[in-house]
Amino acid sequence: MKIIADTGKCVGAGQCVLTEPALFDQSEDDGTVVVLNRTPEGELVEKAREAAHVCPSQALSLEE
Amino acid sequence: MALLSSLYRLSVTSWKEVMTTTEKHEFPMARTCPFAPPTAYEEIREEEPVSLVRLPDGGQAWVISRHEDVRTVLNDRRFSADRQHPDFPALVEGEAASRRPDEERFLIAMDPPEHGPARKAVLGEFTVRRLEALRPRIQEIVDGQIDALLAGPRPGDLVETLSLPVPSLVICEMLGVPYADHEFFQKHTVKVIKQSTPPEERWAATAAIQGYMADLIAAKEENPPDDLLGRQIVKLRANGTYRRTALVGMGFLLLVAGHETTANMISLSTMAFLRNPEQLAMIKADPAKTLDAVEEMLRYFTIIDVATARLCVEDVEVGGQLIRAGEGVLALGYSANRDPRAFENPDELDIERGARHHVAFGFGPHQCLGQNLARMELQIVFDTLFRRVPGLKLAVDVDELPFKDDANIYGLYRLPVTW
Ligand code: HEM
Ligand code: SF4
Numbered sequence: 217m218k219i220i221a222d223t224g225k226c227v228g229a230g231q232c233v234l235t236e237p238a239l240f241d242q243s244e245d246d247g248t249v250v251v252l253n254r255t256p257e258g259e260l261v262e263k264a265r266e267a268a269h270v271c272p273s274q275a276l277s278l279e280e
Numbered sequence: 281m282a283l284l285s286s287l288y289r290l291s292v293t294s295w296k297e298v299m300t301t302t303e304k305h306e307f308p309m310a311r312t313c314p315f316a317p318p319t320a321y322e323e324i325r326e327e328e329p330v331s332l333v334r335l336p337d338g339g340q341a342w343v344i345s346r347h348e349d350v351r352t353v354l355n356d357r358r359f360s361a362d363r364q365h366p367d368f369p370a371l372v373e374g375e376a377a378s379r380r381p382d383e384e385r386f387l388i389a390m391d392p393p394e395h396g397p398a399r400k401a402v403l404g405e406f407t408v409r410r411l412e413a414l415r416p417r418i419q420e421i422v423d424g425q426i427d428a429l430l431a432g433p434r435p436g437d438l439v440e441t442l443s444l445p446v447p448s449l450v451i452c453e454m455l456g457v458p459y460a461d462h463e464f465f466q467k468h469t470v471k472v473i474k475q476s477t478p479p480e481e482r483w484a485a486t487a488a489i490q491g492y493m494a495d496l497i498a499a500k501e502e503n504p505p506d507d508l509l510g511r512q513i514v515k516l517r518a519n520g521t522y523r524r525t526a527l528v529g530m531g532f533l534l535l536v537a538g539h540e541t542t543a544n545m546i547s548l549s550t551m552a553f554l555r556n557p558e559q560l561a562m563i564k565a566d567p568a569k570t571l572d573a574v575e576e577m578l579r580y581f582t583i584i585d586v587a588t589a590r591l592c593v594e595d596v597e598v599g600g601q602l603i604r605a606g607e608g609v610l611a612l613g614y615s616a617n618r619d620p621r622a623f624e625n626p627d628e629l630d631i632e633r634g635a636r637h638h639v640a641f642g643f644g645p646h647q648c649l650g651q652n653l654a655r656m657e658l659q660i661v662f663d664t665l666f667r668r669v670p671g672l673k674l675a676v677d678v679d680e681l682p683f684k685d686d687a688n689i690y691g692l693y694r695l696p697v698t699w
Contacts, residue, residue, distance in 0.1 A: 227396075227645045228403040230652050231636075237408070244410075247403025270636050272647040273355060 217261050218279040223248045226275040235270060236263035249275060303340060307333035307610065308371050308586055311690065314683050315552075316627060317585070321345060321615040330601035333610070337376060341369040341589070341608035342601070345615040347622035347639070349599045350588070353611045355644035359590035363389040368591045369608030371688075378479035384525055386533045388587075388646060395645060401516065402530060403649070405454070405508050411652050414454070418657060421449045422664050430668075430699075435675035438695040442665070443546040444539065447657055451538035455531060456507025457496060465489050469536050473688045486532070493531045497524055508534075534650070541583065542654045544684070544691025546661050549577040551681070551695060552629060553666070554674050559631050560666060567663050573631035574658045579638035580629050582614040583690040588642050613639045671699040 219239065228247030232240040239260060241250045256264045268276040309318035324331055325345040332340050344353050353359050362368060364383060370376040387398050404410065422442075429441040448466070452459045471477045471485035497509055501524070504510035509531055516522035553560040553573075563570045588611040592603045603609060617638045618626040624633070641648035648654070666672065674681075675696035682693040 227647060228400065228407070229641075229647045230406070230408045233408040234652065234655075235636075242407040242409065243404070244407070245404050246400035247407050248400070266636070272643045273645060 217256055217264060219251050219254050219256065219264055220277045220279065221249045221251050222275045222277070225273045227273045229272050231270045231272065232267040232276060235267040236260065239264060240267065303332040303334045304328075305331075305333045305343075307335055307341065307343065310685055311683075314548075314678070314681070315580075315629075317582075317612075317614040317618055321612065321618065325615050325619060330599045330603075335370060335608075336373040337370050339370065339376075339608070341610050342598075342603055343615075344598060344609055344611045345619075346599060347616040347619040347637075350611045350613065350616035350639055351643045353590060353598055353609060354588060354639070354642060354646070356596065357392060358592060358594040358596045359609060360391050360593045361389055361395075361590060361646055362391055363589075365591055367606055367608065369589050369610060371586055371589070372479070374479050378483060384529060386529050387649070388533060388537075392645075398526070398530075399645070399649065401521075402508075402512065402534075405511070406649055406653060408652050411656055414450075414653075415656060415660070417453070418446075418450055418660050419664070422446055422657075422660050423668075425449075426664060426668050435696045435698040438550060438697045439543070439547050439692060440694070442661070443543040443550075443692075443695070446546065446661060447539040447542035447654075450653070450657060451535060454508050455534060456500065456505055456509050457531075457535065461492070465492065465535060466539075469540055472536060473540060474686060476686055489535065490528055490532050493528045493535070494524065497527055497531060537648075538650055538653070540689055540691070541650075542657050544583050544689055545577065545581065545654065545658055547692040547695045548581045548583070548690070549574075549658065549662065550665065550672075550697075551674065551678070551692070552577060552580070553662070554672065554697075555678065556629055559629060562631060563662060564666055569631060570659050570663050571655065572634070573662065574655055575635040575638065576629065576631045576633060577658070578640035579617045579623070579635040581690065582617045582638075582640045584640070584688070585612060585614040585690070586610055586688065588613055588639075588646075611639075613642065669699045672697055673699065 226248040228242060230242055232249055233242055239253050239256055241252055243250055264278060268278055305320050309320055311318055324343060329346045330342055330344055333343050335341055344350050364379045364381045366379060390398055425442045425445050429436055432441060448462050449459055468485040468488050472482055500510050501513060504513040512527055513522060563573050590609050592607045592609060593605050595604050617640060620626050641651040675698040684691045684693060
């Protein structure tokens with residue numbers, strides 16, 4: 217799986233970071249998403265799906 | 281120009297009148313049970329999920345009642361958040377006439393391209409990581425208020441000793457607002473959010489808080505202190521975008537949005553835990569579950585149901601219904617959060633259900649900026665309160681509790697507890 221984040225769409229709600237801090241962080245400057253690990257494996261795959269589902273701005277897409 | 285715009289308004293009004301006269305419901309609807317949305321929500325959601333309602337000033341708006349449609353509307357730029365626009369749906373009679381379209385908008389009423397940069401300017405203060413650094417201080421504040429509760433009379437009022445002071449103290453410290461002044465803005469905030477406040481009084485209360493904020497910010501300009509407002513001055517000056525009026529608006533919004541909301545969630549959730557001891561037992565046994573419980577409480581009560589109103593600015597189809605430019609919509613968060621399509625047995629309080637896709641903080645670009653602060657405050661309060669006061673119980677029956685049926689933000693005026 218590959219995570220693609222669109223920081224233009226991101227509204228910095230941090231829902232992804234709450235879902236999985238091993239995959240996501242937020243920029244100190246403007247709060248938008250920083251993907252820490254673009255190619256999750258194992259249990260993290262499910263976490264990436266959950267993050268994409270709760271993200272309020274559809275800023276996260278997943279290539280399976 | 282004036283002629284053009286009045287012509288435009290005329291034409292909008294006339295086809296609106298032609299469009300329909302068949303609303304079945306008036307809006308807003310009062311809650312009749314503190315634990316459930318207005319009863320008509322279910323009927324609307326099942327029978328005509330996108331339907332017209334009549335507003336207090338005689339106008340109409342579309343209510344959006346299903347979870348999927350609510351998320352779609354709130355994340356679609358063709359719906360504007362411009363609350364000062366003359367056609368934005370008015371939930372209080374006479375409110376539309378008091379609008380000031382020329383006035384600077386608060387963040388919550390901005391649209392692109394203005395909204396994104398204004399939000400991003402302050403977002404750095406609310407990242408999950410940044411908030412984690414505040415955790416020890418928030419814990420201290422919560423412990424201090426629980427000390428005060430325990431030292432006070434029995435029964436005591438949880439709203440006054442815990443629910444209101446905790447979020448007020450936290451947001452005041454973050455912003456760099458002296459807490460000594462909280463009574464002043466508390467008094468005015470109540471007027472800003474009470475439905476029955478006449479529009480002129482609401483503007484006066486808003487102006488009072490803004491005046492206060494303007495003085496405070498002016499005083500910080502010379503030698504900006506290391507608090508949120510001070511850091512904003514430095515940051516915005518550095519990129520050449522600092523304007524005092526804009527920061528006053530942001531400070532106002534954070535102050536007002538940052539304490540009543542969380543306070544009401546503390547009161548309602550505490551009451552719900554006390555009425556559902558088996559759910560309470562779960563978080564006591566395993567505090568790792570508290571954050572899930574916070575999400576479920578947010579979903580279950582959805583204290584801000586109608587803040588997520590919008591104005592359609594370009595024709596869109598939602599749930600099979602065409603909505604035209606110029607028409608108002610009300611994306612009903614409380615209905616969405618009780619939609620069985622999104623939540624199984626939605627009327628049950630179940631902290632283990634996995635409720636994170638609720639829309640109690642809204643959805644899309646305006647989704648609550650303070651949500652992770654609110655989550656942390658609620659988590660710390662529940663973990664600490666029930667551990668330190670294991671014998672906590674309600675001092676009156678639930679049907680004697682004063683619920684905020686007349687406020688735009690649902691909650692409790694008082695919560696008498698004993699232990
Ligand atoms: C449990 C507590 C809270 C609830 C239920 C809540 C709910 C909401 C909702 C539903 C919206 C979206 C309005 C819309 O889409 O039109 C919103 C926006 C907002 N909230 Fe909250 N809120 C809470 C706590 C807070 C706190 C603690 C703060 C600040 C410290 C805050 C600051 C804001 C701001 C600034 C916005 C506007 C964001 C924007 O327009 O981009 N809220 N909130
Ligand atoms: S959840 Fe979505 S909007 Fe929020 S920070 Fe993550 S990517 Fe951005």
